[in-house]
Amino acid sequence: MKHLLLAAACVLAAGAAGAADAPARPAVLERPAMKTSRATQMAALAITRAGDRLVSVGEAGVVLLSDDNGHHWRQADVPVTVSLTDVQFTDARTGYATGHMGVVLKTTDGGEHWTRIMDGVMAAELSLQRAEAVRAALPADDTPDADPQAIKRADKGLRDARLLVADGPDKPFLGLHFIDADNGFVFGAYNLILRTRDGGTTWTSWSDRVTNPRGLHLYAMAGTADHLFLAGEQGLLLRADRHGDRFEPIDSPYKGSYFGLASTARSDIVAFGLRGNAFRSSNDGDDWQKIDTGVNASLSSAAHLPDGGLLLVSQRGDLLKGAPAQSTFKLERASPPRPIAGLVLAPDGTPVAASLAGVQRLDAKP
DSSP states (O other), X not given: OHHHHXXXXXXXXXXXXXXXXXXXXXXXXXXXXXXXXTGGXXXXXXXXXXXTEEEEEEGGGOXXXXXXXXXXXXXXXXXXXXXXXXXXXXXXXXXEEEEGGGOEEEESSTTSBOEEEEOHHHHHHHHHHHHHHHHHTSOOTTSTTOOHHHHHHHHHHHHHHHHHHHHOSOOOEEEEEESSSSOEEEEEGGGOEEEESSTTSSOEEOGGGBOOTTOOOEEEEEEOSSEEEEEESTXXXXXXXXXXXXXXXXXXXXXXXXXXXXXXXXXXXXXXXXXXXXXXXXXXXXXXXXXXXOOOSOEEEEEEOTTSOEEEEETTOEEEEEOTTOSBOEEEEOSSOOOEEEEXXXXXXXXXXXXXXXXXXXXXXX
């Protein structure tokens, strides 16, 4: 689902490329999300829990909150009107959301009110600052200790960063991952990735620490005890140490796009995406075993089950339940079928979906 919205964003990006100066901030970055009685029927793109509260984010900056397992929802106060693509809470009160035009939002009251702490203008400026610093730290081209490959990478990074500034805030963040209350990443189109070490107060461009020379889109991040994994389009799989200092590519068992990653209670990592493809690694990405999902629809999200297993969901509404140590998932079809972008288990154990038809409790229970 997010990759479809990204395609629309990329059309806008192509039209803006080549501008001489960074455009002004669009009005949607300054205009609060409109309160509407139709909020629960608007497209929702991600959902999570903040303690026992459910929090969903989606189109036009709509953020919805439920304190009764998804039976009733109310709309939160949000300072932007752009589509929001992902949401995560580090505790019951502190959470972050990402979205189009490089938006990053933060809440400290359980999602009731949100503050914009990042947008595409700021992200581009930070990327340019980092690219300039990397290039300046290298020796001159004609010195004996010059590394031609390092210089070539730095020059490309500087060109890309200058184009990012010229394009304006048209690149979406598609996901985020906080390791703890202070350390987190936001990432998205064209290898755009930033890191914070202080809970979102300051950010650093991390693109030069991600070996992704083709600038493929980044869709998902998850961690085990020892490593962080980053996944994206065209079979992109990268791995870093648990601190995320540098992401390097690992062999991918599949050349199609990955839309999600999930760690398990057994410290396995599961990667899933196009055409029902999913793979499990029990040795931190050195080897992968194909999971028999039994479906050919793209897998969009995962939720952790109380027994340590996973519940996968496809974009057409298939629910797939898997035990912790098994490589076969049992199909439990949501009824009626609906295009699902995100999934979470409510405190009462019911799957609740973020879908193009809004936020909905699903009929099938794990």
